[in-house]
Amino acid sequence: MNKTPAPKVSARGPVDHEVRDQIVAAATEHFRFYGYEKTTVSDLARAVGFSKAYIYKFFESKQAIGEMICANCLDEIQTEVKAAIDAVDSPPEKLRRMLKALVESCLRLFFQDRRLYEIVSSAASGRWPATLVYEDFIEQSIREILQLGRQSGDFERKTPLDETTRAIHLIMRPCFNPLLLQHGLDTTDEAPVLLSSLILRSLSP
Incomplete structure (x- = not known):
């Protein structure tokens, strides 16, 4: 079976940077507990321990994180x-x-x-x-x-x-x-x- 190409997700910063993985992992747990709609980028920033501005260096929006x-x-x-x-x-x-x-x-x-x-x-x-x-x-x-x-x-x-x-x-x-x-x-x-x-x-x- 042919392997389907990975989707292009809107993201910023180094693609393989470990910070991106930290953000996605924290967002996954946050969404599991609070839900996607009720979670803000500010919530994620507090959960990871970064500033909201720093997160925006890697993802342009909450939806971009959700897409990942x-x-x-x-x-x-x-x-x-x-x-x-x-x-x-x-x-x-x-x-x-x-x-x-x-x-x-x-x-x-x-x-x-x-x-x-x-x-x-x-x-x-x-x-x-x-x-x-x-x-x-x-x-x-x-x-x-x-x-x-x-x-x-x-x-x-x-x-x-x-x-x-x-x-x-x-x-x-x-x-x-x-x-x-x-x-x-x-x-x-x-x-x-x-x-x-x-x-x-x-x-x-």
Whole structure:
């Protein structure tokens, strides 16, 4: 599977400077406790022990810090999904594992880091760069599985690849989009199984 490029997050100062990591770590803990909306850059400055002006040398806004945290959260999900896909050889099973891993990873973020989940939801609503990379990763992963399935004879080849990829991406969206997932928590046990079965039947040659 191809690795999706990292999102470009608006930031200042040396990219690899340890101070940036300190700020992001402090912001992550602060957001976990107080929430994104209620935390100000002044709050973060006090938590890290720096002046607000000094923080602005590394991040141009609170949203830029939020984008970095969001990118970290979504990168963890992508890593788990990629591992699930790569763990099997069969294209149909890859698709099943992908959908299952997406739901499980998103639910873990929802229930264990609810405040961070709220940041990711805000990011999805505002279409922050990290969420665009996340969606691109999912779409590209679907495309690659479809290509493998067409080569192996598991999937039909008549429908244009782009059309099939886009259709499956849209069908799967309630399982990985944070804005939609939170409204279907009562179906997350059966949804991956039912959806993957439906998709695989439609792909049958």
